[in-house]
Amino acid sequence: MFTLIxxxxxxxxxxxxxxxxxxxxxxxxxxxxxxxxxASVAVVxxxxxxxxxxxxxxxxxxxxxxxxxxDRTRRISVFLCGLSVTRGQILxxxxxxxxxxxxxxxxxxxxxxxxxxxxxxxxxxxxxxxxSVASGFIFDIFITAFLMSFACYCLGxxxxxxxxxxxxxxxxxxxxxVLVPLIIVKGFGLHIVVILVLFIAASLVRTxxxxxxxxx
Amino acid sequence: MQLKNSIGLQRKGGRMNENVIRVENLVKYFxxxxxxxxxNLKVPQGCIYGLLGRNAAGKTTIIxxxxxxxxxxxxxxxxxxxxxTNLSAKxxxxxxxxxxxxxxxxxxxxxRLVKLCKALSPQWNxxxxxxxxxxxxxxxxxxxxxxxxxxxxxxxLSLAMAIEPxxxxxxxxxxxxxxxxxxxxxxxxxxxxxKQGRTILFSSHILGDVERIADRIGxxxxxxxxxxxxxxxxxxxxxxxxxxxxxxxxxxxxxxEIINQQIEGREMVITVVNWNQxxxxxxxxxxxxxxxxxxxxxxxxxxxxxxxxxxxxACS
Numbered sequence: 223m224f225t226l227i228x229x230x231x232x233x234x235x236x237x238x239x240x241x242x243x244x245x246x247x248x249x250x251x252x253x254x255x256x257x258x259x260x261a262s263v264a265v266v267x268x269x270x271x272x273x274x275x276x277x278x279x280x281x282x283x284x285x286x287x288x289x290x291x292x293d294r295t296r297r298i299s300v301f302l303c304g305l306s307v308t309r310g311q312i313l314x315x316x317x318x319x320x321x322x323x324x325x326x327x328x329x330x331x332x333x334x335x336x337x338x339x340x341x342x343x344x345x346x347x348x349x350x351x352x353x354s355v356a357s358g359f360i361f362d363i364f365i366t367a368f369l370m371s372f373a374c375y376c377l378g379x380x381x382x383x384x385x386x387x388x389x390x391x392x393x394x395x396x397x398x399x400v401l402v403p404l405i406i407v408k409g410f411g412l413h414i415v416v417i418l419v420l421f422i423a424a425s426l427v428r429t430x431x432x433x434x435x436x437x438x
Numbered sequence: 439m440q441l442k443n444s445i446g447l448q449r450k451g452g453r454m455n456e457n458v459i460r461v462e463n464l465v466k467y468f469x470x471x472x473x474x475x476x477x478n479l480k481v482p483q484g485c486i487y488g489l490l491g492r493n494a495a496g497k498t499t500i501i502x503x504x505x506x507x508x509x510x511x512x513x514x515x516x517x518x519x520x521x522x523t524n525l526s527a528k529x530x531x532x533x534x535x536x537x538x539x540x541x542x543x544x545x546x547x548x549x550r551l552v553k554l555c556k557a558l559s560p561q562w563n564x565x566x567x568x569x570x571x572x573x574x575x576x577x578x579x580x581x582x583x584x585x586x587x588x589x590x591x592x593x594x595l596s597l598a599m600a601i602e603p604x605x606x607x608x609x610x611x612x613x614x615x616x617x618x619x620x621x622x623x624x625x626x627x628x629x630x631x632x633k634q635g636r637t638i639l640f641s642s643h644i645l646g647d648v649e650r651i652a653d654r655i656g657x658x659x660x661x662x663x664x665x666x667x668x669x670x671x672x673x674x675x676x677x678x679x680x681x682x683x684x685x686x687x688x689x690x691x692x693x694x695e696i697i698n699q700q701i702e703g704r705e706m707v708i709t710v711v712n713w714n715q716x717x718x719x720x721x722x723x724x725x726x727x728x729x730x731x732x733x734x735x736x737x738x739x740x741x742x743x744x745x746x747x748x749x750x751x752a753c754s
Binding site for chain 2 (some may be wrong): 298
């Protein structure tokens with residue numbers, strides 16, 4: 223299993239580097255913005271966060287598509303199944319790799335946000351109250367961002383298992399652009415988590431079924 | 439025939455009781471077109487089974503269904519006792535597979551591909567692989583896609599053999615190999631077979647290769663397995679005769695199981711299945727001035743068997 227995960231990461235190292243790079247840029251910009259004037263926060267949000275979200279909406283389905291489409295066209299699973307590997311293991315490893323790529327982006331950002339909160343929160347009696355509320359808020363954002371990213375990635379996996387070029391290129395991204403505005407509509411919280419979990423489950427079941435039952 | 443004889447000598451102590459491959463009533467449709475029609479096949483342990491057929495006859499489809507790469511429309515296939523649709527990693531590790539067109543990860547360097555295979559194969563034989571790389575002169579520092587078709591074939595064969603498989607499935611493995619490399623491959627195949635109990639399913643267009651190493655033959659025509667018997671038995675059962683009659687050729691010889699007949703003047707060439715004394719007596723009634731048997735190679739039999747009326751020559 224570890225060998226397969228290593229192979230997937232090495233084959234899609236560009237996505238990991240991209241995730242780390244974007245995360246790094248956002249961290250630097252956030253530190254700069256939070257320590258500068260308040261007005262610059264909005265500028266930073268519009269100027270950096272929105273483009274990054276758009277990049278993620280393209281990049282994450284892109285990674286799923288890349289994994290599945292490359293496999294389909296280069297018949298990588300056929301080769302791997304000639305070794306001591308099953309189809310189930312191949313797909314499981316692929317999903318784990320996607321989760322790792324998402325975490326490469328989100329974990330440093332979340333840690334930075336928590337550290338910044340601790341540094342810039344008002345001191346004194348109400349600190350603990352602020353801190354716990356803020357931590358809960360960060361946790362909500364982290365969970366929602368993770369599920370949203372994972373849902374986008376699952377869309378890529380689902381649409382990538384084809385030999386046609388147009389469907390995987392446009393399908394995953396188009397669906398991701400429909401999915402992400404859900405946060406704007408529903409906000410953070412349990413309801414969006416439930417919707418995303420259901421969406422991910424449906425998408426994974428569909429991908430699993432197709433990958434396990436169709437021709438390699 | 440020398441190679442074949444050497445295998446025969448080596449395998450006399452081998453076990454041939456357990457079926458490593460079992461295909462039961464296999465049917466496969468592609469877009470409403472029947473590609474495989476009620477195929478039944480059993481390959482016992484230690485057997486070298488040569489699967490023959492013309493292009494698009496369904497050989498690769500059978501192999502792909504056996505390996506679980508393609509779902510069957512109907513029927514059941516079992517490999518090493520496990521259903522093809524549900525092969526475990528352990529079963530996969532006991533099967534060496536050389537695919538038609540050599541499915542290798544093209545953008546990898548040979549060395550990286552070998553490392554991957556080594557890490558994913560519990561029974562990897564490093565010593566044997568080194569021997570193969572030296573024999574085939576495989577360059578470890580080049581990308582797979584930069585290799586010639588022949589070199590790719592050699593690499594694929596080496597990888598399939600180094601995993602020490604219980605069952606080796608070769609789908610047209612010598613495609614793209616020159617004569618010397620083909621001979622080297624056959625010798626390697628024999629190396630594998632010599633290890634007791636190993637089984638090979640071997641599909642090829644080069645009938646000479648199949649004839650050299652196979653001890654059982656299956657011929658697929660139009661999706662049906664029209665021949666499934668031992669190579670020697672097949673040669674015994676299918677006979678070709680040149681009959682010359684004193685006057686004209688009789689309109690009907692009243693012979694059954696004729697695969698093919700050609701008439702030219704007083705001469706008739708017939709190919710018959712299950713030639714016996716009764717059939718000989720029937721021919722003698724017409725008093726031919728000569729009746730000569732024409733020796734048939736596997737290639738000749740194959741050509742006769744793949745003609746339009748395949749049902750008439752189905753072997754047991």
